Amino acid sequence: MIQLFHVKKAYPGDAPVLDDITLRVEKGEFVWLTGPSGAGKSTLLKLLFCAESPTSGQILIGGRNIGRIGQGSIPYLRRNIGVVFQDFKLLDNRTILENVGYALEVLGASDGEIRERSLKRLAQVGLDHRATSLPRRLSGGEQQRLRVAQALVSSPSLLLADEPLLSLDLAHQRGVVDLLDARRLGAGTPVVFVTHDINPVLHSVDRVLYLAPGSWAIGTPDEVLTSQTLSRLYDTEVDVLRVRGRVVVVGTPDDQHVHHVGEAH
Numbered sequence: 001m002i003q004l005f006h007v008k009k010a011y012p013g014d015a016p017v018l019d020d021i022t023l024r025v026e027k028g029e030f031v032w033l034t035g036p037s038g039a040g041k042s043t044l045l046k047l048l049f050c051a052e053s054p055t056s057g058q059i060l061i062g063g064r065n066i067g068r069i070g071q072g073s074i075p076y077l078r079r080n081i082g083v084v085f086q087d088f089k090l091l092d093n094r095t096i097l098e099n100v101g102y103a104l105e106v107l108g109a110s111d112g113e114i115r116e117r118s119l120k121r122l123a124q125v126g127l128d129h130r131a132t133s134l135p136r137r138l139s140g141g142e143q144q145r146l147r148v149a150q151a152l153v154s155s156p157s158l159l160l161a162d163e164p165l166l167s168l169d170l171a172h173q174r175g176v177v178d179l180l181d182a183r184r185l186g187a188g189t190p191v192v193f194v195t196h197d198i199n200p201v202l203h204s205v206d207r208v209l210y211l212a213p214g215s216w217a218i219g220t221p222d223e224v225l226t227s228q229t230l231s232r233l234y235d236t237e238v239d240v241l242r243v244r245g246r247v248v249v250v251g252t253p254d255d256q257h258v259h260h261v262g263e264a265h
């Protein structure tokens with residue numbers, strides 16, 4: 001479904017952020033994308049969304065080489081991608097319902113269909129009672145849930161989520177993860193999900209894509225979240241401890257980077 005061949009991304013004057021990444025994300029796969037701050041997680045999502053171009057290498061989405069499509073075709077490609085990106089602005093002068101429906105409006109859906117599908121998605125994120133409010137009236141967590149409703153409304157064939165759990169309490173975190181999970185299980189939509197802590201997504205994750213400065217790894221959580229793999233990635237001694245069914249990573253250079261894995265296998 002998504003294929004990367006020797007993808008490299010370097011910004012001018014800096015060492016490559018992503019270097020020689022080759023991987024394949026299958027239909028219906030849930031990939032947890034992680035790594036320390038600055039490792040290139042957002043950059044990778046932007047490449048998949050055609051918001052940045054690779055310096056070299058190729059990216060195929062649904063068999064299409066996205067480096068070969070013209071600028072004019074990019075909006076059409078994006079219509080099939082649901083995104084939860086922090087830096088995407090909400091439409092300030094439109095209601096919450098209209099914010100969700102906008103993607104369907106662009107697709108030319110009828111007014112009735114737009115309303116029905118938008119309300120359904122708003123209900124799923126617990127915001128249907130705010131349908132006529134303006135986005136600025138929402139809290140940070142409610143805005144996050146609105147973004148999730150927007151990402152799902154047009155039945156995307158790929159979902160990209162950059163820290164979608166920010167500002168959410170545990171119940172809403174679970175709700176958001178379950179919604180994205182339902183989409184990939186029901187429709188086979190691959191999900192690439194960035195979050196710092198694996199705990200809220202562990203029950204859904206098929207594979208972990210771990211980016212570290214100058215290095216990366218992909219595999220199941222059991223394959224990647226090991227002392228051996230993380231020590232190799234960070235080029236320093238890192239311990240992965242399993243304590244009471246949780247996994248804690250100790251010794252990474254950014255000491256905030258601690259995972260709590262709810263259920264060790």
Ligand code: ADP
Nearest residue numbers: 011012017035036037038039040041042043044
């Ligand atoms: P992450 O999401 O893992 O925190 P990013 O993908 O945001 O990492 O950034 C990776 C690196 O690329 C950082 O060093 C960042 O400063 C740099 N970077 C990101 N976008 C740009 C840009 N448009 N121009 C120059 N450097 C950038």
